[in-house]
Ligand SMILES: [Zn+2]
C-alpha cells in the first residue's frame with residue numbers, strides 16, 4: 001500500500017502542500033520514497049502549558065509545527081526521524097486525555113489526541129512506520145531516550161531539595177537526565193549526554209553523581225575531562241531550559 005502510494009501524484013501533491021504551508025523556513029520534505037501517512041492537530045505538552053500543534057506523519061519522519069493559520073500556514077518546524085522513536089501510551093488523568101509519549105534520543109514529550117480512536121490510530125500508524133523502517137534497515141532500535149520534562153506548573157518547589165520555592169527570581173530549571181524541575185543550586189553541574197548535545201548539559205546533583213559513578217566504572221581514570229563542573233550562568237534570563245517551540249503566542 002505504502003509502496004504504491006510512494007510514486008503516486010496525489011502523494012507528491014500532498015507533500016508539496018505541506019512544504020508550502022511551512023514556507024521558506026521549513027526543510028524540503030519531498031524526497032523519493034517518502035509518503036505522507038496522515039496529519040492532524042495534537043495537543044503537545046510544552047514546558048509552560050499544553051499547546052495545539054499540527055503534526056504530519058510520514059513513513060520515515062514525524063513533522064510538527066505551530067499553527068499560524070489552520071491548514072494554510074505553519075511555522076517552527078520540527079522534524080523527528082522515526083527510526084529512533086519509541087511511543088508509550090499514557091493513562092488518562094485529569095483534563096488531559098488520550099495521550100502518549102513520543103520518546104527520542106534528543107527530546108521526549110507527551111501529546112494528546114481529541115478522541116481515543118484518534119489516539120489509537122496515531123499510535124498504530126507510528127508503530128507501523130517505525131517497525132517497517134527498522135526491519136528495512138536491519139538496525140537495532142535506540143533504547144536510550146531523553147527524559148520527558150515535567151511541566152513547570154507541576155512543581156512549586158524544587159523536586160530535589162524540596163526546599164527552594166520557585167519565584168520570578170529563583171527560576172525553574174530542568175535536569176536533562178531525569179526531567180525533574182529543580183532549583184539553580186541543585187543543578188549547578190553539567191554532564192555530557194552525547195545523545196542530547198555535543199556540549200555538557202544541565203543535570204541535577206543526584207543524576208550528576210549517578211552519571212559520574214557510571215563514567216568512572218566505564219572508563220579509565222584520567223578521562224574525567226568528559227564533564228565539567230559548576231558553570232555560573234544561572235542569572236541569565238535566556239537560560240537554555242526554554243522549550244524551543246514554546247512561543248508566547
Ligand atoms: Zn533544589
Ligand SMILES: [Zn+2]
Nearest residue numbers: 175178204207
Ligand atoms: Zn536529574
